[in-house]
Amino acid sequence: MKHLLSSEDLNRDEIITILDTAARMKDLAGAKKLPTLRGFTIVNLFFEDSTRTRISFEAASKRLSADVINFSAKGSSVSKGESLKDTALTLQAMGADAIVIRHPASGSAYRLANAGWISGSVINAGDGTHQHPTQSLLDAFTIRNHFGLVGNDLSGRHIAIVGDILHSRVARSNIFLLSTLGAKVSVVAPPTLLPIGIENWPCEVSYDLDSVLPQVDAVMMLRIQTERMSDSFFPSELEYSKRYGLDAKRFAQLPGHAIVMHPGPMNRGLEISATVADCERSVIVEQVANGVLIRMAVLFHILAGESL
Amino acid sequence: MILNNVNILGEHNADIEIDEGVIVNIAAAGSLQSEIDCQGLTLLPGLVDLHTHMREPGFEESETVASASRAGARGGFTALHAMPNTSPVGDTAGVVEQVFHLGQAAGLCDVFPIGAVTKNLEGKQLAELGAMAESEARVRIFSDDGKCVSDPLLMRRALEYVKAFGGVIAQHAQDPLLTVGSQMNESELSSRLGLKGWPAVAEEAIIARDVLLAQHVKGKLHICHVSTRGSVEIIQRAKENGINVTAEVTPHHLLLTEDLVENYDPIFKVNPPLRSRDDVLALREGVQNGVIDIIATDHAPHPLESKDCEWEVAAFGMLGLETALSVAYTALVKDGSMSIGQLADVLSTRPAAIGQIAQHGRPITVGEPANFVLFDTSRSYRVDKYDSFSKSTNNPYDTMTLHGKVVMTMLRGNITYRDVEAKL
Numbered sequence: 001m002k003h004l005l006s007s008e009d010l011n012r013d014e015i016i017t018i019l020d021t022a023a024r025m026k027d028l029a030g031a032k033k034l035p036t037l038r039g040f041t042i043v044n045l046f047f048e049d050s051t052r053t054r055i056s057f058e059a060a061s062k063r064l065s066a067d068v069i070n071f072s073a074k075g076s077s078v079s080k081g082e083s084l085k086d087t088a089l090t091l092q093a094m095g096a097d098a099i100v101i102r103h104p105a106s107g108s109a110y111r112l113a114n115a116g117w118i119s120g121s122v123i124n125a126g127d128g129t130h131q132h133p134t135q136s137l138l139d140a141f142t143i144r145n146h147f148g149l150v151g152n153d154l155s156g157r158h159i160a161i162v163g164d165i166l167h168s169r170v171a172r173s174n175i176f177l178l179s180t181l182g183a184k185v186s187v188v189a190p191p192t193l194l195p196i197g198i199e200n201w202p203c204e205v206s207y208d209l210d211s212v213l214p215q216v217d218a219v220m221m222l223r224i225q226t227e228r229m230s231d232s233f234f235p236s237e238l239e240y241s242k243r244y245g246l247d248a249k250r251f252a253q254l255p256g257h258a259i260v261m262h263p264g265p266m267n268r269g270l271e272i273s274a275t276v277a278d279c280e281r282s283v284i285v286e287q288v289a290n291g292v293l294i295r296m297a298v299l300f301h302i303l304a305g306e307s308l
Numbered sequence: 309m310i311l312n313n314v315n316i317l318g319e320h321n322a323d324i325e326i327d328e329g330v331i332v333n334i335a336a337a338g339s340l341q342s343e344i345d346c347q348g349l350t351l352l353p354g355l356v357d358l359h360t361h362m363r364e365p366g367f368e369e370s371e372t373v374a375s376a377s378r379a380g381a382r383g384g385f386t387a388l389h390a391m392p393n394t395s396p397v398g399d400t401a402g403v404v405e406q407v408f409h410l411g412q413a414a415g416l417c418d419v420f421p422i423g424a425v426t427k428n429l430e431g432k433q434l435a436e437l438g439a440m441a442e443s444e445a446r447v448r449i450f451s452d453d454g455k456c457v458s459d460p461l462l463m464r465r466a467l468e469y470v471k472a473f474g475g476v477i478a479q480h481a482q483d484p485l486l487t488v489g490s491q492m493n494e495s496e497l498s499s500r501l502g503l504k505g506w507p508a509v510a511e512e513a514i515i516a517r518d519v520l521l522a523q524h525v526k527g528k529l530h531i532c533h534v535s536t537r538g539s540v541e542i543i544q545r546a547k548e549n550g551i552n553v554t555a556e557v558t559p560h561h562l563l564l565t566e567d568l569v570e571n572y573d574p575i576f577k578v579n580p581p582l583r584s585r586d587d588v589l590a591l592r593e594g595v596q597n598g599v600i601d602i603i604a605t606d607h608a609p610h611p612l613e614s615k616d617c618e619w620e621v622a623a624f625g626m627l628g629l630e631t632a633l634s635v636a637y638t639a640l641v642k643d644g645s646m647s648i649g650q651l652a653d654v655l656s657t658r659p660a661a662i663g664q665i666a667q668h669g670r671p672i673t674v675g676e677p678a679n680f681v682l683f684d685t686s687r688s689y690r691v692d693k694y695d696s697f698s699k700s701t702n703n704p705y706d707t708m709t710l711h712g713k714v715v716m717t718m719l720r721g722n723i724t725y726r727d728v729e730a731k732l
Contacts, residue, residue, distance in 0.1 A: 008500075009616025014609030040411030081444070085616060085617060086618060101651050103618070104503035105618040105619065105620035105621065106491075106501060106503050106572075106619070106620065107502070107618065107619045107620070108618045108619075108620075110571065110572045111572050111617075111618050111619070114571065115616070127502070128502050129502035129504075130503075130619070131502070131503030160728075169502060172500070172502065192332075196494050196495060196496065196498070196499050196505055196507075197495055197497075197498075197499050198494045198496075198499065201496075243624060282439060285350075
């Protein structure tokens with residue numbers, strides 16, 4: 001695996017291998033630091049604020065003994081088209097082995113990998129409204145662990161993704177990755193927040209959260225950005241919260257074994273109530289911990305060249 | 309000058325004698341003195357483009373009137389209409405006359421400036437349309453191309469006002485509110501790529517409104533770069549109702565589809581966006597049955613840095629002059645759905661009629677100006693973006709194989725382009 005750009009690029013066996021590697025990383029956690037990537041240089045190139053994803057990649061790199069350079073370039077790219085290329089050429093000249101990129105423009109990770117600017121590997125840490133593949137890997141890992149499916153795929157499991165599907169790279173990544181793993185995926189959103197053509201994607205679509213909740217093993221709540229309201233995607237925060245928020249009453253409709261997920265950062269009281277976010281069937285903090293393991297596994301397969 | 313054994317419009321072979329820029333004799337093939345042997349070559353009237361971005365004044369690093377004229381001549385064009393989205397904008401008699409004179413100085417194509425509909429293309433206040441019409445540039449077509457005249461009242465006024473001098477409003481049909489931040493055709497693919505969609509309805513709604521406005525005020529409306537099946541259907545209905553509307557399609561919308569966007573290469577970023585295969589087929593049918601009147605290039609040069617970047621920050625637009633005839637031939641004639649004569653109609657005769665330029669798009673008969681393109685239908689070639697007469701290289705056909713090649717272009721009997729590989 002040279003790059004990780006999209007969850008659509010991964011087949012079932014590749015995903016399972018990455019998840020299994022992450023599980024091994026977990027078993028080795030007692031060692032604190034592994035020498036695997038000593039001498040490798042990994043650049044975190046972040047054109048967008050994202051403290052949690054950046055420190056997750058940074059922690060993963062450091063636990064594998066790689067040298068990490070954090071390059072925060074927020075705001076410098078979108079206004080001037082040249083700067084992604086120039087930044088890439090700079091990093092190439094400095095000898096980066098892998099670039100972890102977060103960028104507001106969809107496709108920028110693909111361009112960085114394929115435009116002929118650099119020779120190193122590219123890991124997409126979120127590009128616009130396109131993809132965030134490590135998030136979907138860590139979500140799958142979390143579901144798998146929780147249901148004791150280590151070593152297996154997610155056949156027979158049903159996962160609901162709820163909220164702003166239209167603008168969500170987390171949703172896109174998960175729809176394709178979870179379905180590749182055999183899970184049934186349902187997306188739930190108001191019609192304005194569903195992308196055109198979603199009926200051709202490997203998921204079911206519903207406008208009604210209450211009818212979906214009793215059937216699922218996991219429900220993934222997406223962050224709703226309040227500026228969507230001013231663009232008339234929905235009338236008010238209150239109405240959104242009433243129709244699509246996960247509060248205690250809705251939580252009670254879930255099967256007893258079902259878990260609650262959220263990629264963060266949360267709007268408590270909007271898409272998810274504080275009591276649900278903090279309840280014992282919420283795995284939101286676990287997701288964060290698993291993120292480091294998944295990113296260790298991805299960096300390992302990309303840089304240590306262990307073929308998938 | 310004598311062209312021997314030339315095939316006229318794919319119909320019959322003849323010898324053609326030209327003197328002082330005019331056809332003086334058309335005789336049986338082989339009957340005149342041998343001069344330029346055109347055996348196997350097809351003669352068409354010089355092509356007329358109704359939609360060229362020459363970028364001068366203001367963006368000379370991308371293109372100049374002179375370089376666009378060279379590119380045009382290479383593509384078989386003898387007349388080009390220059391879009392006014394320059395800097396300064398072509399919204400006054402002074403600017404359009406400057407462009408007109410630059411065209412004369414270059415001398416390779418007759419350059420006819422298009423005037424802006426509104427001052428500085430801002431869509432707020434009419435530009436001095438009458439002054440441009442009466443200027444030396446004799447402007448007849450007005451367009452805010454690149455931007456839509458979206459205000460319905462302003463569009464109505466423009467259609468009415470230019471009736472005084474037989475003007476045409478060429479609309480860039482794009483509802484601005486339905487396309488805020490749009491990047492590519494809205495479809496399952498745009499959703500998957502995370503690129504903001506550009507719905508067909510944003511084009512079709514403006515066309516539907518404008519044909520009704522044109523009907524109401526009895527004005528002349530031209531629709532630039534039609535790109536969807538729905539647009540073709542609306543224009544067809546408007547024509548059936550006797551509305552005075554004409555429409556153009558670009559070569560790229562006849563050949564390329566949205567699938568090319570999959571790799572996020574901004575070379576395929578264009579306004580209107582590349583659409584679906586179904587739209588391409590509808591556009592081809594539209595040209596074949598005459599609902600779409602003409603093919604116009606929307607030649608849009610951009611400097612390298614505007615394309616060597618992320619998709620979302622890249623500029624919209626692609627080159628078109630040098631490849632237009634080959635692309636049209638490849639898309640429409642090669643498979644037998646249209647004849648060369650019909651191609652000449654949509655690339656020369658009818659655009660000249662819409663532009664109201666008397667000396668172009670003429671029949672090939674004695675007494676007519678010797679504005680010609682010689683086309684070799686037997687040749688195919690692989691496009692190389694660096695082999696460019698345009699100053700820019702944003703060529704979407706790079707590495708593709710096209711069929712049919714321009715081998716010579718002539719403006720009033722003067723050779724403006726000659727293919728070095730053709731032994732003429």
